[in-house]
Amino acid sequence: MKPTNKISGSQWTELTAQQLVRYEALFKLLDDIQILEDIAEISRCIATQWKYFANVTRWRMVITKNKSYQIIDGYRGEAHLSDVQSLSPWDDYHWKLNRPRLIRAEEQREGPAPPEHLIGKSITEIKILPFARLGKCIGLLSAAARHEPFSELDNKFIRLFGSHFADRISGIILQQQAIEALISKATHDELTGLLNRGTIIERLNSQLALSRRTGQPLSVILADIDFFKAINDTHGHLAGDVVLHEGALRMQAQVRGGESLGRYGGEEFLVVLYPCDEERVAIVAERFRRAMAETAFTINEVSPSDLKVTISLGTSSTEKQEGIGIQDLLKQVDNALYCSKANGRNNVTPADIPHN
Amino acid sequence: MQRYSLTEYDEASSTTQAVYDDYMRTTGATSVPIWIKSLGHSGALAGAYWERAKGTLFYGSLPLPLKEMIVFVVSAKNGAKYCSACHAHNVLNLDKTLSFGDLQLFLKDGSGFQLPTYYKSVVTFASKVVTDANSLSDEDFEELMDEGFSKEEICEIIAVIDMATMFNVYTSSLRLDLDPEYCAIL
Numbered sequence: 001m002k003p004t005n006k007i008s009g010s011q012w013t014e015l016t017a018q019q020l021v022r023y024e025a026l027f028k029l030l031d032d033i034q035i036l037e038d039i040a041e042i043s044r045c046i047a048t049q050w051k052y053f054a055n056v057t058r059w060r061m062v063i064t065k066n067k068s069y070q071i072i073d074g075y076r077g078e079a080h081l082s083d084v085q086s087l088s089p090w091d092d093y094h095w096k097l098n099r100p101r102l103i104r105a106e107e108q109r110e111g112p113a114p115p116e117h118l119i120g121k122s123i124t125e126i127k128i129l130p131f132a133r134l135g136k137c138i139g140l141l142s143a144a145a146r147h148e149p150f151s152e153l154d155n156k157f158i159r160l161f162g163s164h165f166a167d168r169i170s171g172i173i174l175q176q177q178a179i180e181a182l183i184s185k186a187t188h189d190e191l192t193g194l195l196n197r198g199t200i201i202e203r204l205n206s207q208l209a210l211s212r213r214t215g216q217p218l219s220v221i222l223a224d225i226d227f228f229k230a231i232n233d234t235h236g237h238l239a240g241d242v243v244l245h246e247g248a249l250r251m252q253a254q255v256r257g258g259e260s261l262g263r264y265g266g267e268e269f270l271v272v273l274y275p276c277d278e279e280r281v282a283i284v285a286e287r288f289r290r291a292m293a294e295t296a297f298t299i300n301e302v303s304p305s306d307l308k309v310t311i312s313l314g315t316s317s318t319e320k321q322e323g324i325g326i327q328d329l330l331k332q333v334d335n336a337l338y339c340s341k342a343n344g345r346n347n348v349t350p351a352d353i354p355h356n
Numbered sequence: 357m358q359r360y361s362l363t364e365y366d367e368a369s370s371t372t373q374a375v376y377d378d379y380m381r382t383t384g385a386t387s388v389p390i391w392i393k394s395l396g397h398s399g400a401l402a403g404a405y406w407e408r409a410k411g412t413l414f415y416g417s418l419p420l421p422l423k424e425m426i427v428f429v430v431s432a433k434n435g436a437k438y439c440s441a442c443h444a445h446n447v448l449n450l451d452k453t454l455s456f457g458d459l460q461l462f463l464k465d466g467s468g469f470q471l472p473t474y475y476k477s478v479v480t481f482a483s484k485v486v487t488d489a490n491s492l493s494d495e496d497f498e499e500l501m502d503e504g505f506s507k508e509e510i511c512e513i514i515a516v517i518d519m520a521t522m523f524n525v526y527t528s529s530l531r532l533d534l535d536p537e538y539c540a541i542l
Contacts, residue, residue, distance in 0.1 A: 048417055
């Protein structure tokens with residue numbers, strides 16, 4: 001707001017109520033965005049409150065998000081969020097330019113067109129501000145002025161708040177990524193990338209409970225790589241790791257909705273299938289067996305050599321065994337796997353379910 | 357004829373005193389205005405009117421000066437002398453650079469002093485509601501949304517207009533006398 005010429009005294013005393021409204025709105029919003037954790041909620045707050053401390057009702061904030069971008073568009077008092085893999089020509093141009101720009105309405109014909117909500121007859125200019133941390137751009141703000149160009153105070157508030165806004169959203173994204181990485185580390189096997197033993201057992205437990213509640217059967221497959229010790233002894237432990245990794249990838253590629261695959265032990269893999277009956281689990285197990293046996297493994301990238309790898313599998317199901325516990329189910333499937341091994345390996349054996 | 361009687365703090369029931377206390381705590385004033393005193397004979401009525409004013413003016417997301425301006429504009433349009441004086445006083449108190457002449461000019465054609473651009477749209481909207489709420493069109497809402505107001509904020513604007521109208525009816529019907537400090541500006 002422009003100061004009026006009616007008052008005298010130092011600048012300090014020239015604060016009018018409208019300026020105080022600006023400060024109050026800014027401080028409150030800074031507070032709110034620190035307290036809130038959800039990006040959508042923060043964006044909604046900003047979409048309504050920004051106009052109270054600067055002439056900003058239409059804006060776009062772009063924040064880096066791992067290999068993609070978080071786009072937040074604000075207009076008509078609402079915020080609209082989207083994730084994009086690549087930037088629009090406008091965002092891409094200014095992101096690469098990486099310096100503040102002010103584009104007046106009459107200049108907008110040059111260069112890439114602004115986002116649709118930043119175009120209109122009331123828009124007088126667009127302020128573009130990149131926010132860099134450690135020399136790297138983390139966010140890009142495009143804020144449109146309506147009716148009148150941005151005042152000096154508007155520009156100061158936009159820069160000040162925009163920087164906090166970019167930091168907060170970027171911080172939340174980084175925090176989410178760190179939490180996801182920690183959870184992934186705690187629940188996944190490092191070598192194969194599959195669920196680890198604890199997690200697949202936990203999955204089995206929860207699915208078993210669900211199966212009891214719904215009455216729909218659950219099935220399990222236990223797979224073990226044949227002659228894995230010989231692979232390690234003959235080709236070395238690195239080759240063993242390649243077989244485990246490649247084998248896991250092949251099995252993971254066979255996993256469909258409602259199926260979970262985890263590394264159960266050294267070279268053992270457990271698949272939990274829900275809902276799934278005896279008939280279907282046999283078909284799925286056969287699918288896994290073929291995925292391993294049909295194509296040889298390449299175990300040395302320098303001087304590639306083909307290695308035929310097979311797995312033996314056992315299956316079991318809760319069908320016709322309502323109320324069976326997790327330990328009994330695992331014991332049954334382990335026995336079935338043992339039978340596959342005893343019967344020459346590279347085959348599927350269903351559990352011998354006791355009949356009442 | 358004076359159409360109302362005032363209940364002073366010392367004569368008031370404990371319920372009314374609690375309302376007076378809450379008014380003073382919330383606004384920072386050291387006495388209560390005539391409109392509350394005129395309701396002081398009933399703790400329930402005084403409480404109901406005060407809660408309506410407090411909930412609408414002191415909570416929500418609209419800035420207080422904007423709400424004061426809405427109440428002033430609505431009261432002036434409704435010809436409510438007491439409310440327009442009271443809220444003109446509040447608006448002027450909030451901004452020492454404003455004169456009553458500025459407010460009158462602003463009321464006339466939305467000009468006269470520098471305010472954020474959204475004020476004019478809100479005042480136009482409020483004037484239309486006061487004239488005939490049924491005449492509001494989607495375009496009127498669209499205009500406020502284009503100024504950056506969410507649907508929830510527009511509801512809040514309407515609630516402030518509605519509250520002002522309620523007080524206008526009450527104060528005008530009783531022809532409430534102005535509080536001494538408001539007389540000077542009219």
